[in-house]
Amino acid sequence: MPVTVSYPGVYVEEDASPSLSINNSATAVPAIIVGNDDRLVKGSDNQQCMRITSWLDYVKNVKTILGEDYAFDFGSSDDGHRDTAIRAYFENGGGYCYLVLGNCATARIPCYDDISLIVGQGVLDVDSADIGTLCQPGTGRFAIMDGSQSEMTSTYKPAWQSNPCVAVYYPYLRANWTSNNIPPSVVVAGIYCSVDRTRGVWKAPANVYLPANYQPLYKVIDDLQGQFNSGLAINMIRNAVGGGTVVWGARTLEDSDNWRYIPVRRLFDSAERDIKSALRSMVFEPNGQPVWEKVRSAITNYLYGLWQAGALVGESEKEAYFVQIGEGLTMTSDDIAQGKMIVNVGMAAVRPAEFIVLQFTQNVGQG
Structure with missing residues (x-):
């Protein structure tokens, strides 16, 4: 909430809500x-x-x-x-x-x-x-x-x-x-x-x-x-x-x-490791819509970076990945009562072109 100022001096404005961002860790150690x-x-x-x-x-x-x-x-x-x-x-x-x-x-x-x-x-x-x-x-x-x-x-x-x-x-x-x-x-x-x-x-x-x-x-x-x-x-x-x-x-x-x-396996390993590490800061936070939106936004931004870098397949973000979280979507009321926050994450990983097949046709009759 904004601080009301009326006299010269130093004012303190506290924001107790946690921030969440996902960093790319080292992938090959x-x-x-x-x-x-x-x-x-x-x-x-x-x-x-x-x-x-x-x-x-x-x-x-x-x-x-x-x-x-x-x-x-x-x-x-x-x-x-x-x-x-x-x-x-x-x-x-x-x-x-x-x-x-x-x-x-x-x-x-x-x-x-x-x-x-x-x-x-x-x-x-x-x-x-x-x-x-x-x-x-x-x-x-x-x-x-x-x-x-x-x-x-x-x-x-x-x-x-x-x-x-x-x-x-x-x-x-x-x-x-x-x-x-x-x-x-x-x-x-x-x-x-x-x-x-x-x-x-x-x-x-x-x-x-x-x-x-x-x-x-x-x-x-x-x-x-x-x-x-x-x-x-x-x-x-x-x-x-x-x-x-x-x-x-x-x-x-x-x-x-x-x-x-x-x-493919190592990309998923890397993403799982990065997201898991970031979500540790959400443990014991209120299991409700504001926190769910922070989690969804942070994971979405992380996956968007992977897509932009060429790690994921798809002409659009929708084709490349999805992030789902919410009551009635990934969690039941019982899940929430038991303290469970469940997030579904999907990625369309790029696969290597292992076999490149060239098909040549002799176009007979073309002058």
């Missing part, structure tokens, strides 16, 4: 599993994880914990494999991340709201209970895992369970600065970070070239990829026509139309 050797992470604040921002930051932390004489030789030791993986991650565009012990991943990763990617890095098996616990719809986390370390053939039978929050990559890679085979998951995790920064989480992290010195350990031909590009899909890293190594696949381990593609 990996937790890289580094085995069960606790020497590295024991020096960090929580005794379980190490947050690093760059390769140089990693070097500094390792030398602080393991000694200034520590040698980064990228050899066949456990240290060498770990160092190789972290360097490959940052060389391929990776941003800040966490190093997490494999034996405490399920306990520690959920403690970090910003972790959105789990990177197996040749350590965590895609069949393990860790993936089922950490990466499911609603968790906001997506797993990047490694396929077979040996050469796959047409008789290879993956035993993995269908999961829309997991993507698998094959084959391992080699680079001229290490004698180790490099897990594809760390390389692709760096690409996820780079694509998210430059294009957005809705852009498939595929048709992206690796640095020139990275080469697939095994050759992938069309027939092999065709066999593993449906059902429990495995995404291939291949030598491209004309040279270069390219990520050539963007599928999850779910073959349904809804969650087949990585960017």
Whole structure:
């Protein structure tokens, strides 16, 4: 209510109503599993994880914990494999991340709201209970895992369970600065970070070239990829026509139309995470029309931004998304009496053009 002023001085006008806006959070923050050797992470604040921002930051932390004489030789030791993986991650565009012990991943990763990617890095098996616990719809986390370390053939039978929050990559890679085979998951995790920064989480992290010195350990031909590009899909890293190594696949381990593609699943993860975070400020607010309108307006503005950026399909906002909230629409009187605020949010996510079919017709008889 406006303050009535009648004499010179300082007047206070208070507005107790909460404001609500939804911010875009970081979409690609990996937790890289580094085995069960606790020497590295024991020096960090929580005794379980190490947050690093760059390769140089990693070097500094390792030398602080393991000694200034520590040698980064990228050899066949456990240290060498770990160092190789972290360097490959940052060389391929990776941003800040966490190093997490494999034996405490399920306990520690959920403690970090910003972790959105789990990177197996040749350590965590895609069949393990860790993936089922950490990466499911609603968790906001997506797993990047490694396929077979040996050469796959047409008789290879993956035993993995269908999961829309997991993507698998094959084959391992080699680079001229290490004698180790490099897990594809760390390389692709760096690409996820780079694509998210430059294009957005809705852009498939595929048709992206690796640095020139990275080469697939095994050759992938069309027939092999065709066999593993449906059902429990495995995404291939291949030598491209004309040279270069390219990520050539963007599928999850779910073959349904809804969650087949990585960017669709990750876009929903990102939106769910952002909206959930913003709505925490509405807990214990009056569950009535004024608050409902604030929630509807905030989510609508957020989705409008996604649509404008190209993340959603539709020539109009109505085609691209909807937000519903209200008694008789999303809530009953009983829901409201029980303190439930229910919001329906719909998005028409953009799907990648995985198959581009050119149809040529010879127009005979035209002069």
